[in-house]
Amino acid sequence: MKINRYEDMNLQELDVMKEIGSIGTSHAATALSQLLQREVRITIPKVKILGYNGAVKRIGNEEEIVGATLVQMSGDLNGLMLFLYDRHFAKRLLKKLLEKDYEDFHAMDDMAFSALKEVGNIIICSYINAFSTLVGVDINLSVPSSTVNMLGGILTVPMVEFGYETDKLMYCNADFLVDGKSIPSWLLMLPDIDSLNTILGKLGV
Numbered sequence: 001m002k003i004n005r006y007e008d009m010n011l012q013e014l015d016v017m018k019e020i021g022s023i024g025t026s027h028a029a030t031a032l033s034q035l036l037q038r039e040v041r042i043t044i045p046k047v048k049i050l051g052y053n054g055a056v057k058r059i060g061n062e063e064e065i066v067g068a069t070l071v072q073m074s075g076d077l078n079g080l081m082l083f084l085y086d087r088h089f090a091k092r093l094l095k096k097l098l099e100k101d102y103e104d105f106h107a108m109d110d111m112a113f114s115a116l117k118e119v120g121n122i123i124i125c126s127y128i129n130a131f132s133t134l135v136g137v138d139i140n141l142s143v144p145s146s147t148v149n150m151l152g153g154i155l156t157v158p159m160v161e162f163g164y165e166t167d168k169l170m171y172c173n174a175d176f177l178v179d180g181k182s183i184p185s186w187l188l189m190l191p192d193i194d195s196l197n198t199i200l201g202k203l204g205v
Contacts, residue, residue, distance in 0.1 A: 003193070003196065003197060003200070005168070006168035006170070006193075006196065009196075009200075010109060012205055013200055013205050014049065016133075016200075016203050016205050017049075017157065017170065021045060021047035021187075022044075023134060024134075024187075025042060025172055025187065026045075026130075027126045027127060027129065027130035028123040029041065029174075029176060031041040031122050031123060031125075032123060032125035032176060035122060036093075036097070036178065037180050038178065039114050039178075040176055040178050041175045041176075042175065043174050045068070045173065045174040046171075047170070047172045048170075048171045049170060049171070050086050050168065050169060050171045051149060052155060052159050052168075052169075054140045054171075055155060055169060055171050055188070056151060056152060058093045058173065058188055059084060059151055059173075060086070060151055061151065062151055063087070063150050063151070063152065064145050064150065064151045065087070065104075065105055065149070065151075066084050066086050066087075066148070066149070067084070067085050067086075067087075067089075067090055067116055067120075067146070068084050068119055068146065068147050068148075068149070068154045069082070069116075069119075069120025069121055069123075069124060069144050069145070069146045069155070070144065070147075070157065071142050072141070072142040073139050073140070073195075074139075074140045075138045075139050075140040076137035076138050076195075076198060077139050077191050077195040077199070078191065079190045079191035079192050079195055080158050080161060080188075080189075080190045081128060081152075081188070081190070082157070082187070082188040083123055083124050083185065083187055083188075084187075085184075087104045088183065089176075089183045089184065090102065090116055090185050091103070092181065093119055094108070094112050094116070096178070098112065098115060112144065113148075116146065117144060117146035118174045120144065120146060121144040121154070123187070124144070124187070125141065125190075128141060131189075135199055135202050135203060136202050137198065137202060148167065158190045169189075171187075171188055172186070172187040172188070173185075
């Protein structure tokens with residue numbers, strides 16, 4: 001049955017989306033492991049359908065400064081994919097990649113931001129490649145854009161983009177474990193409603 005809103009999904013449909021989200025996140029961890037040339041594991045991913053306020057509370061607070069990589073999806077699916085990370089993620093990743101210490105986002109230079117943008121792009125592409133293979137759809141991704149801003153400001157982008165259809169988004173949280181240390185990050189996938197129906201139809205639910 002066609003749905004008109006994210007919250008119209010039943011438990012079976014939600015479980016299927018959660019399973020796909022978990023597999024996609026596992027592939028993202030593998031890609032990060034190859035980039036860092038060391039073992040990267042992940043905690044069990046938590047996949048939920050949340051409203052704007054719920055997503056903010058899960059990640060931090062509206063005024064917290066975070067980094068983000070965003071790509072647009074087109075093809076069989078249309079929507080946005082957003083990878084969010086805090087300064088702890090950025091600091092640890094840059095130490096591994098560039099062998100330099102950056103205390104926070106304000107201390108980072110162009111090389112650091114370029115590296116973080118590439119990491120975000122690799123994680124998103126790995127997630128989407130796994131997702132598209134599982135569902136059986138072709139998804140094209142735009143050139144990634146990257147920003148550092150307050151969390152509330154960054155999350156207004158998907159709300160403005162799709163607010164006329166829904167005030168919900170698909171939230172996927174898993175901590176990457178690098179050298180035994182936990183590095184939190186968040187993936188937000190926002191297919192539009194037609195695309196969400198395409199996904200559910202392809203999966204037979």
